[in-house]
Amino acid sequence: xxxxxxxxxxxxxxxxxxxxxxxxxxxxxxxxxxxxxxxxxxxxxxxxxxxxxxxxxxxxxxxxxxxxxxxxxxxxxxxxxxxxxxxxxxxxxxxxxxxxxxxxxxxxxxxxxxxxxxxxxxxxxxxxxxxxxxxxxxxxxxxxxxxxxxxxxxxxxxxxxxxxxxxxxxxxxxxxxxxxxxxxxxxxxxxxxxxxxxxxxxxxxxxxxxxxxxxxxxxxxxxxxxxxxxxxxxxxxxxxxxxxxxxxxxxxxxxxxxxxxxxxxxxxxxxxxxxxxxxxxxxxxxxxxxxxxxxxxxxxxxxxxxxxxxxxxxxxxxxxxxxxxxxxxxxxxxxxxxxxxxxxxxxxxxxxxxxxxxxxxxxxxxxxxxxxxxxxx
Numbered sequence: 530x531x532x533x534x535x536x537x538x539x540x541x542x543x544x545x546x547x548x549x550x551x552x553x554x555x556x557x558x559x560x561x562x563x564x565x566x567x568x569x570x571x572x573x574x575x576x577x578x579x580x581x582x583x584x585x586x587x588x589x590x591x592x593x594x595x596x597x598x599x600x601x602x603x604x605x606x607x608x609x610x611x612x613x614x615x616x617x618x619x620x621x622x623x624x625x626x627x628x629x630x631x632x633x634x635x636x637x638x639x640x641x642x643x644x645x646x647x648x649x650x651x652x653x654x655x656x657x658x659x660x661x662x663x664x665x666x667x668x669x670x671x672x673x674x675x676x677x678x679x680x681x682x683x684x685x686x687x688x689x690x691x692x693x694x695x696x697x698x699x700x701x702x703x704x705x706x707x708x709x710x711x712x713x714x715x716x717x718x719x720x721x722x723x724x725x726x727x728x729x730x731x732x733x734x735x736x737x738x739x740x741x742x743x744x745x746x747x748x749x750x751x752x753x754x755x756x757x758x759x760x761x762x763x764x765x766x767x768x769x770x771x772x773x774x775x776x777x778x779x780x781x782x783x784x785x786x787x788x789x790x791x792x793x794x795x796x797x798x799x800x801x802x803x804x805x806x807x808x809x810x811x812x813x814x815x816x817x818x819x820x821x822x823x824x825x826x827x828x829x830x831x832x833x834x835x836x837x838x839x840x841x842x843x844x845x846x847x848x849x850x851x852x853x854x855x856x857x858x859x860x861x862x863x864x865x866x867x868x869x870x871x872x873x874x875x876x877x878x879x880x881x882x883x884x885x886x887x888x889x890x891x892x893x894x895x896x897x898x899x900x901x902x903x904x905x906x
Contacts, residue, residue: 560619560620560621561620561621561623562584562586562587562598562600562618562620562621562622562623563586563587563623563626564584564585564586564622564623564624564625564626564627565585565586565587565597565626565627565628565679565680565682565683566584566585566627566628566629566630566631566671566680566681566682566685567582567583567584567585567627567629567630567631567671568581568582568583568585568630568631568633568666568667568668568670568671569581569582569630569631569632569633569636569644569667570582570583570633570635570636570666570667570668571633571635571636571639572603573635577605578605578639579603579604579605580603580604580605580606580607580610580636581601581602581603581610581668582601582602582603582604582607582610582614583599583600583601583602583667583668583671583672584599584600584602584614584622585597585598585599585671585672585680585681585682586598586599586600586620586622587679587680595679596679597679597680599668599671599672600614600617600618601617601668602614602617606643607643607644607647608647623653624651624653624654624655625653625654625655626655627655627658627682628658628659628682628683628685628686629658629659629660629661629682629685629686629689630644630648630658630659630660630661630704631661631662631663631667631670631671631685631723632644632660632661632662632663632667632720633662633663633665633666633667634662634663634664634665634743636667637662637736637738637742637743638742638743639742640741640742641707641711641738641741641742642711642741645707645708645711645741648704648707648708649708654704655704656703656704656705656708657703657704657705658703658704659685659686659689659702659703660702660703660704660706660707660720661685661689661702661720661721661722661723662720662721662722662723662736662743663722663723663724664722664723664724664725664733665724665725669725670685670723670725670730673725673728673730675729675730681730684730685723685730688723688730688732689702689721689732692721692732693763693764694764695764695765695766696749696752696753696756696765697753697756697757697760697763697764697765697783698721698756698760698763698765699756699759699760699763701760702720702721706718710738711738711740711741713859714858714859714862714867714868714869714871714873715853715856715857715858715859715860715861715862715867715873716856716858716859717737717738717739717852717853717854717856717874718737718738718741719735719736719737719738719755719759719854720735720736720738721734721735721736722734722735722736722746722747732749733748733749734746734747734748734749734751734752735747735749735752735755735756737755737850737852737854739852739874744850744852745849745850745852751842751845753765754835754838754839754841754842755842755846755854755855757783757802757835757839758785758800758802758839758842758843758855758884759785759854759855759856760783760785761783761784761785762782762783762784762785763782763783764780764781764782764783765780765781765783766778766779766780766809767779767781767804767806767831767835767888769813769827769830769831769834771813774812775812775813776810776811776812776813777808777810777811777812777813777814777817777827777831778808778809778810778811779804779806779807779808779809779831779888779890780806780807780809781804781805781806781807781891782804782805782806783802783803783804784802784803784804784805785800785801785802786800786801787799787800787801787857787860788801789857789860789861789864789865791861791864791865795879795880795881796861796876796877796880796881797880797881797882797883798857798860798861798877798880798881798882798883799883799885800839800855800857800882800883800884800885801885801887802835802839802884802885802886802887803887803889804835804886804887804888804889805888805889805890805891806889806890806891806892807890807891807892807893807894808890808892808893808894809894811897813827814827817893817897818893818897824890827890828888828889828890831888832886832887832888835886835888836884836885836886839884839886840884843855843882843884846878847877847878847879847882848878851874851875851878852874852878853873853874853877853878855877857873857877857880857882858871858873858874858876858877859873861873861876861877
């Protein structure tokens with residue numbers, strides 16, 4: 530109910546703005562296609578590739594009721610899809626309130642520069658719109674009916690917003706972040722990867738780009754450590770697990786600092802990671818609440834385990850993906866000077882990267898269910 534109230538208030542504000550600031554202010558809300566999200570697919574079966582752009586819009590069939598309509602338009606380029614859309618809708622199209630842009634894998638692999646260009650030129654563009662990549666056709670995800678929102682775009686908006694509290698994900702998945710990362714020296718774009726599982730939209734991992742083209746897909750287990758290495762002041766859970774019955778999980782925040790050196794022409798990066806948080810589950814140590822030495826043992830073991838997993842990702846990044854997923858090139862360029870001709874992906878993938886992990890337990894929670902009782906009691 531709260532979502533509906535927020536939605537109605539937002540739409541009302543836009544309508545009021547149109548009334549007082551537009552020469553077409555006499556348009557009724559029923560005559561406006563208010564966009565909630567856009568999908569971008571690539572059709573490669575024709576001699577010339579075509580774009581299928583889907584637009585999810587709010588509909589108002591009756592008073593106090595909001596539904597959605599999908600407008601599909603296919604053309605040889607993005608601008609022409611606007612013209613096609615106008616031939617199937619009798620309403621004026623309003624961009625600016627959209628929540629998400631969904632890119633299919635095909636569009637992402639072929640290059641998203643044409644989409645970025647038209648986004649950048651559009652004065653109505655909402656730069657805080659989320660950008661995601663999905664498995665299969667993006668329009669299918671846009672059309673999916675969800676229980677807790679009017680459109681799937683609203684649902685995805687909530688998913689991405691809440692995901693920032695877990696898996697060390699950042700909030701840098703917006704249109705403005707795409708502008709900055711695709712065209713900037715020493716930076717690379719990563720975006721959430723979504724799938725439809727059991728008829729539910731789910732974040733299953735992350736994707737990495739090389740310039741404007743999709744390079745690699747990562748499952749969330751792997752992406753968690755990429756995020757841990759890449760982002761500063763992000764939140765998530767680290768778990769030390771021996772088996773299914775014995776584990777310790779700590780939820781907290783990681784702070785990241787990067788130091789760059791250049792020795793005899795070769796770059797060396799030191800990534801210092803400080804993770805601090807609260808133990809949320811402990812079924813491994815029975816004297817955790819009473820023995821500081823046990824806590825010290827746990828933090829050391831978690832440091833070593835996390836460092837091992839981070840090094841595994843770095844090895845895969847340097848030898849498999851061969852791109853700078855961690856944006857270390859930005860730090861090197863800031864330290865030693867910028868040069869647009871420098872291939873930072875190649876430099877970072879051939880550099881020495883050293884990871885230092887420090888774990889601090891700030892809080893043990895309100896208590897421990899499994900604990901070692903005092904033998905005197």
